[in-house]
Amino acid sequence: MLDLAIEERKDFVYTKSKQRKALKCDTDSISGAVSQRACVYCGARVVLNPITDAVHLVHGSIGCASYTWDIRGSLSSGSELYRNSFSTDLKEQDVIFGGEKKLTKAIEELVQKYRPRLVFVYSTCVVGVIGDDLEAVCRAMAAKHNIEIIPVQSSGFVGNKSMGYRAACDSLLRLIEPRRGQKIVKRKNCLNLMGDFNLAGETWIIKEYLNRMGLALNVAFTGDAKYETLKTATQASLNIVQCAGSMMYLAKKFEEKYGTPFLRVSFVGIEDTVESLRRIAKAINDQEVYEKTEELIAVEMEKTIPVIQEYGKALQGKKAAVYVGGGFKAISLIKQFKELGIEVVMIGTQTGGPEDYAAINDLVEEGTVILDDANPAEIERFTLEKGAHLLVGGVKERPLAYKLGLAFIDHNHDRKHPLCGFDGAVNFAREVYSTVCSPVWKYV
Amino acid sequence: MSETNTHFRNVNENPCNMCMPMGGILALKGIEKTMVIIHGSQGCSTYMRRHISEHFNEPVDVASSSLNEKGTVYGGEENLKKGLDNLRKVYHPDFIGILTTCLAETIGEDIERIAQEYVRERDLSQDLVVAVPTPGYGGTHTEGYFLTIRRIVAKLAKKTQKHSRINVIIPNISPADIRELKRILSLMDIGYILLPDFSDTLDAPYSRLYRKIPEGGTPLAHIKAMSGAMATVELGITVDDSLSAGKYLEDEYGVPLYRLPLPMGIENTDLFLKTLGEITGKGVPKVLELERGRLLDSMIDSHKYNFQGRCAVFGETELVYAISTTCLENGIFPAVIATGSRNERLGALLAKSLQEGGSNYVLLNDTDFAHIREQCKIMKVNLAIGSSEGRYLTEREGIPLVRVGFPVHDQVGGQRILSLGYQGTMAFLDRITNTLLDNKHQNYRSSLYRKYFVG
Ligand code: SF4
Ligand code: SF4
Numbered sequence: 001m002l003d004l005a006i007e008e009r010k011d012f013v014y015t016k017s018k019q020r021k022a023l024k025c026d027t028d029s030i031s032g033a034v035s036q037r038a039c040v041y042c043g044a045r046v047v048l049n050p051i052t053d054a055v056h057l058v059h060g061s062i063g064c065a066s067y068t069w070d071i072r073g074s075l076s077s078g079s080e081l082y083r084n085s086f087s088t089d090l091k092e093q094d095v096i097f098g099g100e101k102k103l104t105k106a107i108e109e110l111v112q113k114y115r116p117r118l119v120f121v122y123s124t125c126v127v128g129v130i131g132d133d134l135e136a137v138c139r140a141m142a143a144k145h146n147i148e149i150i151p152v153q154s155s156g157f158v159g160n161k162s163m164g165y166r167a168a169c170d171s172l173l174r175l176i177e178p179r180r181g182q183k184i185v186k187r188k189n190c191l192n193l194m195g196d197f198n199l200a201g202e203t204w205i206i207k208e209y210l211n212r213m214g215l216a217l218n219v220a221f222t223g224d225a226k227y228e229t230l231k232t233a234t235q236a237s238l239n240i241v242q243c244a245g246s247m248m249y250l251a252k253k254f255e256e257k258y259g260t261p262f263l264r265v266s267f268v269g270i271e272d273t274v275e276s277l278r279r280i281a282k283a284i285n286d287q288e289v290y291e292k293t294e295e296l297i298a299v300e301m302e303k304t305i306p307v308i309q310e311y312g313k314a315l316q317g318k319k320a321a322v323y324v325g326g327g328f329k330a331i332s333l334i335k336q337f338k339e340l341g342i343e344v345v346m347i348g349t350q351t352g353g354p355e356d357y358a359a360i361n362d363l364v365e366e367g368t369v370i371l372d373d374a375n376p377a378e379i380e381r382f383t384l385e386k387g388a389h390l391l392v393g394g395v396k397e398r399p400l401a402y403k404l405g406l407a408f409i410d411h412n413h414d415r416k417h418p419l420c421g422f423d424g425a426v427n428f429a430r431e432v433y434s435t436v437c438s439p440v441w442k443y444v
Numbered sequence: 445m446s447e448t449n450t451h452f453r454n455v456n457e458n459p460c461n462m463c464m465p466m467g468g469i470l471a472l473k474g475i476e477k478t479m480v481i482i483h484g485s486q487g488c489s490t491y492m493r494r495h496i497s498e499h500f501n502e503p504v505d506v507a508s509s510s511l512n513e514k515g516t517v518y519g520g521e522e523n524l525k526k527g528l529d530n531l532r533k534v535y536h537p538d539f540i541g542i543l544t545t546c547l548a549e550t551i552g553e554d555i556e557r558i559a560q561e562y563v564r565e566r567d568l569s570q571d572l573v574v575a576v577p578t579p580g581y582g583g584t585h586t587e588g589y590f591l592t593i594r595r596i597v598a599k600l601a602k603k604t605q606k607h608s609r610i611n612v613i614i615p616n617i618s619p620a621d622i623r624e625l626k627r628i629l630s631l632m633d634i635g636y637i638l639l640p641d642f643s644d645t646l647d648a649p650y651s652r653l654y655r656k657i658p659e660g661g662t663p664l665a666h667i668k669a670m671s672g673a674m675a676t677v678e679l680g681i682t683v684d685d686s687l688s689a690g691k692y693l694e695d696e697y698g699v700p701l702y703r704l705p706l707p708m709g710i711e712n713t714d715l716f717l718k719t720l721g722e723i724t725g726k727g728v729p730k731v732l733e734l735e736r737g738r739l740l741d742s743m744i745d746s747h748k749y750n751f752q753g754r755c756a757v758f759g760e761t762e763l764v765y766a767i768s769t770t771c772l773e774n775g776i777f778p779a780v781i782a783t784g785s786r787n788e789r790l791g792a793l794l795a796k797s798l799q800e801g802g803s804n805y806v807l808l809n810d811t812d813f814a815h816i817r818e819q820c821k822i823m824k825v826n827l828a829i830g831s832s833e834g835r836y837l838t839e840r841e842g843i844p845l846v847r848v849g850f851p852v853h854d855q856v857g858g859q860r861i862l863s864l865g866y867q868g869t870m871a872f873l874d875r876i877t878n879t880l881l882d883n884k885h886q887n888y889r890s891s892l893y894r895k896y897f898v899g
Pocket of ligand 1: 488581
């Protein structure tokens with residue numbers, strides 16, 4: 001067992017060896033350990049925020065809304081309403097006497113001003129404690145204005161980011177439920193995409209692939225989603241699930257309620273992209289779709305592979321450390337690095353579950369350090385100990401990598417270039433090359 | 445002129461401020477070998493770290509007591525103590541700041557008591573831990589910042605012998621600005637205790653050896669000695685007495701207090717140097733005189749271009765005051781002046797010079813960007829000055845933004861933006877003038893063509 005300063009952290013970290021070990025994960029962060037995780041509200045907001053024509057109202061004190069104003073790179077083909085940050089801005093008085101009145105007025109004001117058909121009301125920690133009845137306020141206001149107002153139970157302290165995903169999925173389930181008596185008609189060759197947030201247009205890239213395969217994207221959860229299209233969600237005949245950490249729950253419930261099967265996919269890296277496209281074709285089980293899919297793969301591979309190989313030449317033998325939010329990304333990244341001749345020597349996630357870590361364990365070489373809910377001190381230690389040349393992470397990890405003299409890849413929600421599909425794989429290879437082979441490292 | 449308080453509103457639409465613990469973190473990051481823990485649930489600290497990291501491009505480690513449901517119901521005392529144990533094991537700090545959040549305050553945590561109990565139980569120095577109540581709903585990051593400084597001073601300053609250094613207490617300014625203040629003080633040969641000093645801790649040079657707590661910050665021994673200083677210069681004219689560390693030192697230890705605006709612009713910088721001279725008897729060295737001359741020269745060179753500027757200034761009160769007065773000195777009219785803080789002083793302080801400016805202006809207190817945007821349209825503003833959040837005004841209204849203040853997260857170098865002293869003012873004004881010129885160059889051909897050729 002590794003020797004760590006904080007005793008309780010020992011169960012969350014191990015080095016891969018012949019004996020398989022179970023990693024402790026998906027539980028609360030340890031006090032004082034400087035976790036890189038955010039909160040329930042953060043998780044819920046990540047999932048719902050890309051819905052473009054909704055009002056996203058944060059019920060709580062101002063900070064929670066300030067820190068999340070337009071910080072993510074989800075793109076829209078229509079409304080820009082989702083890029084505003086609305087807060088009830090609770091003050092001391094409201095905390096003492098309750099914030100329901102203020103919330104009512106806030107919704108009133110926003111409905112007058114923007115005429116939305118959909119409002120999400122996020123509860124934050126302070127609201128969870130003062131016990132405002134979100135449900136009642138939302139119901140009353142929804143009836144009054146004849147729109148949908150959905151409360152999101154996302155008080156920060158009720159769990160971790162994964163709980164927020166679940167809260168968001170519950171809200172989505174509520175939203176897509178057909179009106180009583182409405183018949184569900186499934187459309188052939190029509191898919192929903194789950195767990196893609198249209199960061200830098202990624203949903204659009206996947207949509208184009210599906211179209212070329214002769215399939216239609218019904219609605220994405222939630223990249224570039226709109227009220228209107230979300231309402232048609234139950235018409236899809238298949239759900240493909242990318243970010244499983246956030247959306248598996250939705251996919252399962254969906255199947256339970258509406259009998260729609262789901263399929264896990266990933267468009268991160270060439271290998272996973274190709275495999276996912278083939279699996280979709282197989283699930284659709286249509287000769288024409290099958291042929292079109294193979295054609296798409298052939299055309300794209302011909303464009304992509306030489307470029308990636310070219311970058312790969314300069315990158316052979318480098319070592320990478322990965323610390324990202326969810327399990328699916330981590331798993332795909334291991335394969336994607338292999339495509340570039342790079343070995344992953346440290347890998348961890350904020351919200352991965354037991355299956356994710358089992359999959360990770362199977363993919364990495366012996367000696368790789370695997371860790372859940374890591375902190376800066378651990379990232380520092382293991383990247384250095386393992387001789388990593390680059391780190392993959394988010395905003396908070398970037399300066400740490402640079403201070404340690406490591407190359408860095410942004411794999412976060414605020415990135416401005418797509419990393420999915422074939423184009424994304426080229427972007428990724430170029431980004432890795434640009435940071436690992438930069439001349440600046442000669443001087444440090 | 446008009447002054448509007450917007451705090452009766454029910455919705456804050458695109459916030460112009462952050463919350464109290466954010467300011468507390470910034471202040472504590474300026475103390476030597478210090479670690480911070482936020483008492484509340486995990487999210488708050490992560491969000492704040494992210495925000496600070498983006499501005500400074502530095503690792504920003506802040507612990508959280510990671511309160512969960514149980515802690516929230518039964519009290520978070522055990523969590524907090526365990527958190528303190530854990531962060532001490534990893535970071536070995538000489539000083540620890542505990543800040544609260546909305547959550548901790550709402551469930552009624554008595555952190556002062558918990559902190560005292562903790563040091564007693566672990567047999568540690570009374571001076572190891574300072575606890576500051578900073579509920580997010582209690583004020584903005586600006587109030588959190590000043591309150592934390594006051595609490596640090598109240599905790600550490602002890603009765604000492606008088607000495608010849610002066611205390612310099614600063615608002616939230618860039619590391620580059622802090623370095624400029626130190627340079628001026630050194631040029632004048634003045635011994636000083638500057639608090640808080642995050643010029644190195646949040647803008648550390650690259651070095652092979654990584655330190656979990658970066659080097660630098662105001663030494664604890666110096667803070668202890670603040671009570672014996674010749675005087676305190678507090679760059680905080682908008683700060684309420686209850687939040688002022690300078691006032692505390694005056695009341696408790698009789699250290700004379702001089703409250704000054706940030707030395708930005710000719711008048712404010714002159715005043716700063718004059719006051720330093722009066723306190724210490726030191727004169728203004730030749731170097732600074734030359735810098736002043738060069739600033740004047742540049743002001744004259746640019747004055748006609750600057751006259752085209754009608755600006756919106758937004759952000760933290762001290763910076764807003766200094767920027768507004770600097771603009772006024774140069775014929776750039778601040779037509780919209782806005783802060784997310786609820787601050788009565790700012791408007792009163794600016795009223796006279798603004799009225800002399802001869803044009804209408806609005807002052808928005810406790811406001812948000814939806815209001816600022818609205819007023820920018822009404823007041824025909826053509827330039828915005830403030831943090832990155834102002835990019836919203838650029839995107840929606842086409843108003844160019846000169847970035848200054850905190851946070852600057854959409855461009856690099858927020859920590860290196862220099863705006864203080866004669867040199868800094870000159871750099872600031874150049875940025876303003878060039879933005880106005882760019883705007884002109886981009887538009888004058890087509891606008892003249894439309895006006896006179898097309899007709
Ligand atoms: S406003 Fe309160 S709850 Fe929100 S981030 Fe700030 S301290 Fe945390
Ligand atoms: S108050 Fe709660 S919901 Fe808001 S940021 Fe903090 S942990 Fe998250």
